[in-house]
Amino acid sequence: MSGLRVNPADVVPAGFGGLPADAPRVAVVVSLAFPGMTQQTLELMERFTRVAFETLLAAGARAELVDSAAEQLTPEAELAKYDGVLFLGGGDVDASLYGHTGPVPNSYGVDLRADQYCVELIRGVLERDQPLLAICRGSQLLNVACGGTLIPDLDPWHLHRGAPGQPMFLDEKVNLAPGSKVAAILGRPTVTVRSGHHQAVGTVAAELRVAALAQDGVVEGTEHPGKTWVVGVQWHPEDSDGDANDRSLLFEEFVRQSRLNPAAAPGRTQEPANA
Numbered sequence: 001m002s003g004l005r006v007n008p009a010d011v012v013p014a015g016f017g018g019l020p021a022d023a024p025r026v027a028v029v030v031s032l033a034f035p036g037m038t039q040q041t042l043e044l045m046e047r048f049t050r051v052a053f054e055t056l057l058a059a060g061a062r063a064e065l066v067d068s069a070a071e072q073l074t075p076e077a078e079l080a081k082y083d084g085v086l087f088l089g090g091g092d093v094d095a096s097l098y099g100h101t102g103p104v105p106n107s108y109g110v111d112l113r114a115d116q117y118c119v120e121l122i123r124g125v126l127e128r129d130q131p132l133l134a135i136c137r138g139s140q141l142l143n144v145a146c147g148g149t150l151i152p153d154l155d156p157w158h159l160h161r162g163a164p165g166q167p168m169f170l171d172e173k174v175n176l177a178p179g180s181k182v183a184a185i186l187g188r189p190t191v192t193v194r195s196g197h198h199q200a201v202g203t204v205a206a207e208l209r210v211a212a213l214a215q216d217g218v219v220e221g222t223e224h225p226g227k228t229w230v231v232g233v234q235w236h237p238e239d240s241d242g243d244a245n246d247r248s249l250l251f252e253e254f255v256r257q258s259r260l261n262p263a264a265a266p267g268r269t270q271e272p273a274n275a
Contacts, residue, residue, distance in 0.1 A: 087138025
């Protein structure tokens with residue numbers, strides 16, 4: 001590890017204590033540190049993680065941080081007490097987990113221990129059929145946990161990240177699959193999103209289906225049709241430079257689905273779930 005670490009106090013806002021007792025509980029899984037973390041990536045992780053927590057708070061969820069790089073990891077079974085689980089972005093996924101044995105150009109932030117832990121968490125979430133929103137690295141881990149592969153290094157890459165010497169994140173147009181959950185949430189077939197990635201879903205796991213594609217055909221989103229609500233997006237809705245309305249729509253639907261979780265807190269108001 002580089003020694004740099006996101007301080008939870010800098011990313012978890014005040015205000016969760018003011019939510020009603022029946023507010024859905026959401027676990028936010030993210031590595032607060034990873035190998036090679038620089039001041040730039042630290043600041044990005046702080047900004048993205050803070051925006052995610054702020055958006056969950058605004059949507060009425062009681063969000064709690066689960067650090068996938070902690071010295072003492074939260075036991076997988078502990079996630080059963082949450083109504084929904086959100087996986088955020090971070091470093092690359094270790095290539096050994098999806099069968100890649102060659103070199104990985106532009107590799108950064110690989111932490112095998114965190115990857116193995118996250119795969120274990122995702123499989124438990126799927127087994128319990130908890131609502132799951134997986135962003136960027138989270139979306140990649142979802143595919144790996146279900147038996148799919150990743151593209152180790154995108155080439156061509158110009159649609160997906162900034163050029164050398166330029167800002168890492170850029171606006172990217174993404175086509176949403178007709179009938180997908182994310183298309184229904186955002187209400188249109190094409191959206192402009194914030195992207196900054198050099199890896200992506202490769203072979204889509206058999207139990208997942210494609211929910212979004214980049215203009216060059218790279219998979220930008222997946223869903224699990226066999227579960228109640230599992231959505232993975234390669235882009236960063238929690239980037240504050242992105243569309244605030246789209247971010248709210250996606251997070252609000254995730255929180256609504258968490259509230260609908262059959263294992264939700266007793267007495268919580270229930271409403272019919274969308275197909």
